Structure formats: C-alpha cells, structure tokens
Amino acid sequence: MSREMGRALAGQVALVTGAGRGIGRAVALAFAAEGAAVVLAARSRQHLAGVAAHIRARGGRALAIPTDVTQDAAVEALVEEAVAELGRLDVLVTAAGTASFGPVAGAKPADWDAMLALNLRAVLVCCRAVLPVMLRQRRGTILNVGSVAAERPIAGAAAYAATKAGVAAWSRVLAEELRGEGVRVGLLVAGAVDTPLWDAIPGAPDRARMLRPEDVARAAVLMAALPPGASLEALTLLPAGGIL
Ligand SMILES: NC(=O)c1ccc[n+]([C@@H]2O[C@H](COP(=O)([O-])OP(=O)(O)OC[C@H]3O[C@@H](n4cnc5c(N)ncnc54)[C@H](OP(=O)(O)O)[C@@H]3O)[C@@H](O)[C@H]2O)c1
Structure with missing residues (x-):
C-alpha cells in the first residue's frame, strides 16, 4: 500500500495563504500530513522555505510561492503557477490576515486601509482567483478564516470585526x-x-489560555476532508474554558 493511501487528503492539492507562520503554517503542515500537496503563500520567502523544508523532511510535497495577496496580479500568478506545477487545485485556505486594535474615536481612516486590504479584499480576490479551476474540475473547497470578534463585540476591535464580518457574509x-x-x-x-x-498587540490576553494553531488545523482538515457530498459551511472553534 502506498504512503498516500488511507490519508484524508491524499491526491489533493491545497493552496494555503499565510502559510509562513501561525494558523496558515499549522494548516499547511496538517494538510501535508494528510497527504495533500501544499502550495504555501505569504510574503516572507524565508518563512515559506522553513515550512516547505519541514513538510518535505516528513515525506510530504510542498511548493513555496512568495506572494503578497493584496496584489491582484500576484494572486493570479500564484494560482497559475500552482496549477501549472501540480496540475489541479482542490482546496484554498485563506489564512493570510492581520489584526490591529484601538478605539474608533482615536483612529484615522488610513489606519484601517492595510487591514481592510488584507483581511477582506484579498480574501475576496483569492476566492475569485481559484474559481475557474475549481469550477472546471467541478470540485473544490474554499475555507476562509473568520473570528469570534465578528460575532461578539470586543471594544477596540471594530475595524477588525468589520473585516471578519465581511468575510463571513461573503462566504x-x-x-x-x-x-x-x-x-x-x-x-x-x-x-x-x-x-x-x-x-505586536499590547496587553494581549493570556496566551496559555488560547487555542493552539494545531487545533485550528484539525478543524480545517475536518472541513476539507469531508466527502464531496457534504459541506461543513460554518464551524466555531473556541478555547474550552479559556478566553475568546
Ligand atoms: N490568532 C488569533 O487569535 C486569530 C483568531 C481568529 C482568527 N484569526 C485569523 O486567522 C488568520 C491568521 O492569523 P494568525 O494568527 O495565524 O496570524 P500570523 O501568525 O500573524 O500569520 C499571518 C500570516 O499571514 C501572512 N501575510 C501577512 N500579510 C500578507 C500578505 N500581504 N500577503 C500574503 N501573506 C501575508 C504572514 O506572512 P508574511 O508577513 O510573511 O506575509 C503570515 O504567514 C488571520 O486572518 C486572523 O485574523 C486569528
């Protein structure tokens, strides 16, 4: 029996944005462990090389494509290269994102631009970019990363919550x-x-009481690995007994 067989994502190709660290990195590692060939996208070439080496050392397949997902043409080129190299594209995970917090009264509109561009517009652009190939295949899974901040008001997180609420509605x-x-x-x-x-967030809550990136990755595997006839369209993952 080949190594590929019996693994939840065997034979699939997954594109993960934000794959250099944090949630995207954990998703990329978990998908590769489940047999997917993984395309890694983020701006830091060095981070991507580290994640790709980690995957390859464990017998997995990874393709690192340094990309700024806020640049529309770069996103098009990313999808084009992924399909040219790996032949198909089954899963997109949009984990590239950022968070900046602060009260609205003290904010300048320009403070929000970079976060809106990355957390909202770039997610839309990435989803749109993979559609031609997924529609052609008549197979594909898009997983966007949302936040409880969109559902439960947290003072100081208004602009961040707005980006995540936008992604929820879009999804x-x-x-x-x-x-x-x-x-x-x-x-x-x-x-x-x-x-x-x-x-970079001053006064961040107790990190020991947060979820681990690997927890989020397990949920992403569950969503991506369901049989094609089933779709887990929304999943909320919270630290049990911890902080939101
Ligand atoms: N951490 C949390 O508590 C939490 C909770 C709920 C939801 N989320 C969401 O989950 C997503 C990932 O968060 P995280 O905590 O994993 O963040 P992180 O650890 O800061 O990682 C963010 C990733 O996005 C990449 N990235 C940033 N700007 C980019 C750009 N312009 N183009 C391409 N890639 C870019 C970063 O790499 P480069 O800088 O090298 O590009 C990095 O790989 C975000 O959307 C976040 O809002 C996070």
Missing part, C-alpha cells in the same frame, strides 16, 4: 452561488489562537 453568499457546482465554501470561526499575530 455565505459564495457558498450559495457555488452550490450544485461541486465547489463548497466554509467559514472557520476561531476564538483567540496563540500565534505571532499577538506579538
């Missing part, structure tokens, strides 16, 4: 558009996860 509508086309869309809503995202 629901896109799922409806693609129903019957073989392409499913899921939203993975996570509570606080202990990733480098918190490094």
Whole structure:
C-alpha cells in the first residue's frame, strides 16, 4: 500500500495563504500530513522555505510561492503557477490576515486601509482567483478564516470585526452561488489562537489560555476532508474554558 493511501487528503492539492507562520503554517503542515500537496503563500520567502523544508523532511510535497495577496496580479500568478506545477487545485485556505486594535474615536481612516486590504479584499480576490479551476474540475473547497470578534463585540476591535464580518457574509453568499457546482465554501470561526499575530498587540490576553494553531488545523482538515457530498459551511472553534 502506498504512503498516500488511507490519508484524508491524499491526491489533493491545497493552496494555503499565510502559510509562513501561525494558523496558515499549522494548516499547511496538517494538510501535508494528510497527504495533500501544499502550495504555501505569504510574503516572507524565508518563512515559506522553513515550512516547505519541514513538510518535505516528513515525506510530504510542498511548493513555496512568495506572494503578497493584496496584489491582484500576484494572486493570479500564484494560482497559475500552482496549477501549472501540480496540475489541479482542490482546496484554498485563506489564512493570510492581520489584526490591529484601538478605539474608533482615536483612529484615522488610513489606519484601517492595510487591514481592510488584507483581511477582506484579498480574501475576496483569492476566492475569485481559484474559481475557474475549481469550477472546471467541478470540485473544490474554499475555507476562509473568520473570528469570534465578528460575532461578539470586543471594544477596540471594530475595524477588525468589520473585516471578519465581511468575510463571513461573503462566504455565505459564495457558498450559495457555488452550490450544485461541486465547489463548497466554509467559514472557520476561531476564538483567540496563540500565534505571532499577538506579538505586536499590547496587553494581549493570556496566551496559555488560547487555542493552539494545531487545533485550528484539525478543524480545517475536518472541513476539507469531508466527502464531496457534504459541506461543513460554518464551524466555531473556541478555547474550552479559556478566553475568546
Ligand atoms: N490568532 C488569533 O487569535 C486569530 C483568531 C481568529 C482568527 N484569526 C485569523 O486567522 C488568520 C491568521 O492569523 P494568525 O494568527 O495565524 O496570524 P500570523 O501568525 O500573524 O500569520 C499571518 C500570516 O499571514 C501572512 N501575510 C501577512 N500579510 C500578507 C500578505 N500581504 N500577503 C500574503 N501573506 C501575508 C504572514 O506572512 P508574511 O508577513 O510573511 O506575509 C503570515 O504567514 C488571520 O486572518 C486572523 O485574523 C486569528
């Protein structure tokens, strides 16, 4: 029996944005462990090389493509290269994202631009970019990463919550558009996860009480590995007994 057989994502190709660290990295490692060939996208070439080496050392298949997903043409080129190299594209996980917090009263609109561009617009652009290939295959899974911040008000997180609420609404509508086309869309809503995202946030909550990136990755595997006839369109993952 080949190594590929019996693994949940054997034979599939997954593109993970934000794969250099945090949630995206954990998803990429977990998908590779389940037999997927993984395309890794983020801006840091060095981070991607480290993740790719980790996957290859364990017998997995990884392709690192340094990409700034806020650049539309770069996203098009990313999908084109992924399909040219690996022949198909079965799963997209949009885990590239950022968080900046602060009260609205003290904010300048320009402070929000980079986060809106990455957390919202780039997610839309990435989803759109994979559609031609997934529709052609009549098979595909898109997983967008949401946040409880969109559902439970946290003072200081208004702009961040707005980006995540936008992604939630987008995911629901896109799922409806693609129903019957073989392409499913899921939203993975996570509570606080202990990733480098918190490094730059003053007064971050107790990281020991957060989810681990590997927890989110397990949920992503569950969503991606369901048989094609079933779609887990929304999943909320919270630290049990911890903080949101
Ligand atoms: N951590 C949490 O508590 C938590 C909870 C719920 C939801 N989320 C969401 O989960 C997602 C991932 O968060 P995380 O905690 O894993 O963050 P992270 O540890 O900071 O990782 C973010 C990843 O995104 C990449 N990235 C940033 N800007 C990019 C760009 N312009 N183009 C391509 N890649 C880019 C980063 O690499 P480069 O900088 O090298 O590009 C990095 O690989 C975000 O959408 C976040 O909002 C996080």
